[in-house]
Amino acid sequence: MTTAHLTYRVSAYNTAKQSENKMHDDTVARRFGFSGGLVPGVDVMAYMVHLPVAKWGRAFLERGLIEARFVKPVYDGESVDLRASESDGVLAIEVESRGELCATGSASLPASVPACSMADFKAVSAVVERKPVDATSFETGKWLGTARRAWAGEAAKGYLADVRETDPIYLREGLGHPGMLQRVMNRVLVDNAILGPWIHVGSRMQLVAAGKPGDEITARAKVTDNYEKKGHRFVELDALVVANGTTPLAHCWHIAIYQPREQAAA
Template identity: 80%
Template sequence: MAGLIETYRVEAYNTAKLSENRMHDDTVARRFGFSGGLVPGVDVMAYMMHVPVAKWGRAFLERGLIEARFVKPVYDGEITDIRGAENDGVIAIEVESRGELCATGTASLPAAAPRLSIADYPETAPVSERKPVSVTSYEAGQWLGSMPRTWADEAADEYLGEVREHDPVYAREGLGHPGLLQRVMNKVLVDNAILGPWIHVGSRMQLLNAARRGDEIIARAKVTGNYEKKGHRFVELDALVVGNGTTPLAHCHHIAIYQPREQAAA
């Protein structure tokens, strides 16, 4: 059975204007050919998550699968439409802004969450000193250390505002938004090197348990790819996102350009 889902519209917000990643800064982003600072991909993905959560509710937060690929930038303050069409239990999602396709993805609800063992994803201490990013920063097969993050109380409310999320399920049931799990995936990269401007280009996330508001969240990540393509340097991560040191929250595949072409050539 196929059917269109009501369009979800947000006014995009660049949460990272002051972040270390200067690709979110208007001036720097223009040097890379963009119109201004990019809204983080993890936040665009958070917009996309609204669609399957509206459809399946808490069940999606407990075992949903979502994939996203970022095609063109979403800019601060722009009206952005998230469209969904369901076919045989899979929702195809498109993000449109400025009349352009900015992101694509799919979401589905498996009958059960796969079982993954925390023992297969060892806890690794973060690097003692971050060094400027290079081709050796993320070596294939390397386990990357990271520091956990917590969004509790006001921070949890602030996050929901940042990603323009008004679904009452999070406050009503004391749940953490799954977009936070994507933020800790980005944090792994930042915790292991001093990055210049960089770009998150895509992710696949299988949720395993619903995150609780205020959980201490960390990604235990292994580098599965480090390569050059069209002048860009890419890194791919396979990670288990863990809550409070004990609960598997999501299995993630994360892809980023850690050295964009213009920078790599500098």
């Protein structure tokens, strides 16, 4: 039975205009057939997080599950409408812009924190020297790590502004936004190879603890698949995101096109 409807509107902001990934640059993105630089998928997912947090509050930040699949781009400055309908405890989420469906997903609140063992995830460092991506960069079965990252003080507040987050829970209760964890998942790729333009296409994130601003966050990721589809090279990751080397924050699954067909054919 459908029991609730939630809506949210945000003015999208491209936080990555100056990033190494030139898929967020207007000129380069247009060469790949887009209208301009793409708003990062991790930020679109951060917009989506707003809805289950509005429904379940801190409990969602401590043990919520969210999935997202990015269908079409979201562009800087566009109005983005998010809708969620609840059925049997699951929120079905849609993200629309320009009258087009741009992302789909779901969110739910498990009754308890799912079991998550750090022993199942190998801790490795990011590569000392990044090299241009090749067939060995993301081999299936390979373990990858990231450099430590933290969002504290003004940086944490700035992140909330960047993803247009309006829920006061983060500042009021001293909590980190789950979108920060998704940014670290992107760093699994970027910290271990020099990439050309690339695209995040989907994620699943099971939160197991609420983070705090200032946590030093790393990911322990295993490459679970690497394949070609329609000329694109895809990589899939299974990872544990950890705070301060000791506390699991989220079990994440991440999918990206690390070499679009135009790059793979070059």
